[in-house]
Amino acid sequence: MQIKLSNLSFKYNKKAPFVLNNVSYTFNTGSIYALQGKNGAGKTTLGKLILGLLKPTKGEIYFDDTNAIKISAGKRADSIGYLFQNPDLQLFASTVLEELTFPFELKKELTDEKKNEISTLLEKFHLAGFEKRFPLAMSGGEKQRLALATIMSRNVDFLILDEPTSSIDSKGQSFITSFINDFVGAGGGAIVISHNDEFLSNLQNVTNLNLDGGTIYEKKN
Amino acid sequence: MKKRIDPRVKLLFIILLTTLAVLAKDVIYMSIILVVGIVINLCLKTDILYAIKRLRHFLSILIFIAIVQSLSIKGGRVLIPIGNTALLSTKGLQFSLEFLLRMSIIVVSGLIATSTDGREMIDGLLKLHMPYELAFMTSISLRFIPVFSEEFKTRLNAISMRGIDIKKLSLPKKIRVYAYLISPTISGCIMRSEVLAKSMQVRGFRAHPKRTMLRELKMGILDYTLVLISLLIAAAFLAGMYKHGILVTF
Ligand SMILES: Nc1ncnc2c1ncn2[C@@H]1O[C@H](COP(=O)(O)OP(=O)(O)O)[C@@H](O)[C@H]1O
Numbered sequence: 001m002q003i004k005l006s007n008l009s010f011k012y013n014k015k016a017p018f019v020l021n022n023v024s025y026t027f028n029t030g031s032i033y034a035l036q037g038k039n040g041a042g043k044t045t046l047g048k049l050i051l052g053l054l055k056p057t058k059g060e061i062y063f064d065d066t067n068a069i070k071i072s073a074g075k076r077a078d079s080i081g082y083l084f085q086n087p088d089l090q091l092f093a094s095t096v097l098e099e100l101t102f103p104f105e106l107k108k109e110l111t112d113e114k115k116n117e118i119s120t121l122l123e124k125f126h127l128a129g130f131e132k133r134f135p136l137a138m139s140g141g142e143k144q145r146l147a148l149a150t151i152m153s154r155n156v157d158f159l160i161l162d163e164p165t166s167s168i169d170s171k172g173q174s175f176i177t178s179f180i181n182d183f184v185g186a187g188g189g190a191i192v193i194s195h196n197d198e199f200l201s202n203l204q205n206v207t208n209l210n211l212d213g214g215t216i217y218e219k220k221n
Numbered sequence: 222m223k224k225r226i227d228p229r230v231k232l233l234f235i236i237l238l239t240t241l242a243v244l245a246k247d248v249i250y251m252s253i254i255l256v257v258g259i260v261i262n263l264c265l266k267t268d269i270l271y272a273i274k275r276l277r278h279f280l281s282i283l284i285f286i287a288i289v290q291s292l293s294i295k296g297g298r299v300l301i302p303i304g305n306t307a308l309l310s311t312k313g314l315q316f317s318l319e320f321l322l323r324m325s326i327i328v329v330s331g332l333i334a335t336s337t338d339g340r341e342m343i344d345g346l347l348k349l350h351m352p353y354e355l356a357f358m359t360s361i362s363l364r365f366i367p368v369f370s371e372e373f374k375t376r377l378n379a380i381s382m383r384g385i386d387i388k389k390l391s392l393p394k395k396i397r398v399y400a401y402l403i404s405p406t407i408s409g410c411i412m413r414s415e416v417l418a419k420s421m422q423v424r425g426f427r428a429h430p431k432r433t434m435l436r437e438l439k440m441g442i443l444d445y446t447l448v449l450i451s452l453l454i455a456a457a458f459l460a461g462m463y464k465h466g467i468l469v470t471f
C-alpha cells in the first residue's frame with residue numbers, strides 16, 4: 001500500500017497560519033519512516049489528516065490510487081492504525097477482552113474465527129490472563145500493548161505511532177521495537193513520530209524525515 | 222482602551238434571558254427572546270458560528286429529543302395522520318418547538334459569558350458579594366465546558382479509528398457507542414481537574430485570606446443604562462406574558 005500526499009496544505013482556520021504547506025511525499029509499505037520536527041511543527045496534524053479526522057485545506061491524500069477524501073475515517077481505520085501518544089484516550093471498555101471484541105460486535109462481525117484471532121492477539125501482546133482486567137487501571141506498557149492489539153485486530157497495512165516511547169519503560173521499549181520491525185518485515189508500513197534516538201536506532205529500514213516550516217524533508221545520513 | 226461592558230451587566234443579561242426562557246410558554250415570545258439573545262451576542266462579538274460547531278453533538282442530541290417529544294405527545298389538531306392515529310399533532314409540535322427554543326435561549330445566553338475572561342468574571346461575582354472560592358469555582362466550571370467537549374471529541378475520533386463509522390450505525394448501536402464514551406470522558410475530565418487542583422495548591426490558593434485585584438471593576442454610565450433598559454424590557458415581557466396568560470404556572 002501507498003500513502004501519497006499531493007501538494008497537501010492545511011490550516012486550522014481561516015485566520016491561522018498554514019501548519020502544512022504544499023507537502024508532497026509518498027509513504028510505502030516495507031519501510032519505517034521516522035518523523036521528527038519541533039513541538040508544534042504539525043506532526044500530529046499530519047497524522048490526523050491521513051486518518052481523515054481533519055480535511056485538507058488544499059491538495060489531496062491518495063491511498064494507492066484512490067483519493068482518500070472519498071473514504072470515511074471509519075473505513076480508513078481498516079487499513080491504517082493509529083497509536084495515540086496517550087493510550088488512555090483510545091481505551092473505552094470495562095474489560096480487556098471487551099476492548100477487543102466490541103467493535104466487531106457492533107458491526108456484527110464477531111465470528112468464531114475472529115474470537116480465535118483475538119485470543120491469539122492476547123497471547124502475542126502478552127495479555128493472556130488479563131481478559132477481565134480494567135484497561136485504564138493497567139500500567140503504561142500494558143495499556144500500549146492493548147491499544148496495539150486493538151489495532152492489529154483489524155489487519156491494518158500501515159501504522160502511525162505518535163511518540164510511542166513516552167509512557168513506557170525500557171522493557172516496553174524493546175517490545176515495541178521488535179513489534180514494529182516484525183510488522184514492517186511482514187510487509188507493513190510504519191510512520192513513527194519520535195525523538196528518542198536510541199529507540200529509532202534499533203529500528204530497521206528507517207527513512208529519516210524532518211517536518212519543518214510546513215514541509216517534509218528527507219534527512220540524508 | 223476600548224470601553225468594555227462590565228461582567229455584572231452580562232451576568233444580569235444571562236439571568237434575565239434564562240429566567241424568561243423558563244417562564245415563557247409561547248413560541249412567539251420565546252422566538253423574540255432568542256433573537257434578543259442573539260443580538261446581544263452579536264453586539265458583544267462572541268463567535269456564535271464557532272460555538273455552534275463546537276456544540277454540534279450536544280445540539281443534535283437536543284434536536285433528537287425534540288423529535289421524539291413531537292411524535293410522542295398527542296393532542297390538538299392532527300397534522301400527519303397514520304391510519305386512525307396521529308403521527309404528529311399540533312400539541313406535540315408546539316411542545317417540541319418550545320423545548321428547542323428554551324434550550325437555544327439557554328445556550329445563547331451562556332455564550333454571553335464567553336465574551337468575558339475568567340478573571341473579570343470572578344471579580345464581577347466578588348463585587349456581587351459572592352465568596353472568592355465560590356466565584357472561582359463558577360468561573361472554572363464555565364472554563365471546563367470546552368475541556369469537556371474536547372475530551373468527548375477525542376474519544377469520538379478514537380471510536381472511528383476503531384473502524385466504526387458512527388453516522389452509519391443504527392440508533393440503538395449509536396446509543397451503545399455513546400455509553401462507551403461517557404465514562405472515559407468523565408474520568409478524563411476528572412483527571413484534568415485533579416491536575417488543576419494540584420497546581421492551584423502549589424501556587425498557594427487560599428493561603429492569604431484577603432485578595433486584592435490588579436484591575437478593579439467599575440460600573441460606568443453605559444453599564445447602568447444597560448441595566449436599567451434590560452430590567453425594563455424584561456419587566457415588559459413578563460407583564461405581556463402575564464396578560465396573555467402564557468406564563469408558566471407552577
Ligand atoms: N485543534 C487545534 N486548533 C488550532 N490549532 C491547533 C490545533 N491543534 C494544533 N494546533 C496548532 O497546529 C500546530 C501544529 O500542532 P501539532 O500538529 O500538534 O504539532 P506537533 O505534533 O508537531 O507538536 C501548532 O502550532 C498547534 O498550536
Ligand SMILES: [Mg+2]
Pocket residue numbers: 043044
Ligand atoms: Mg504532537
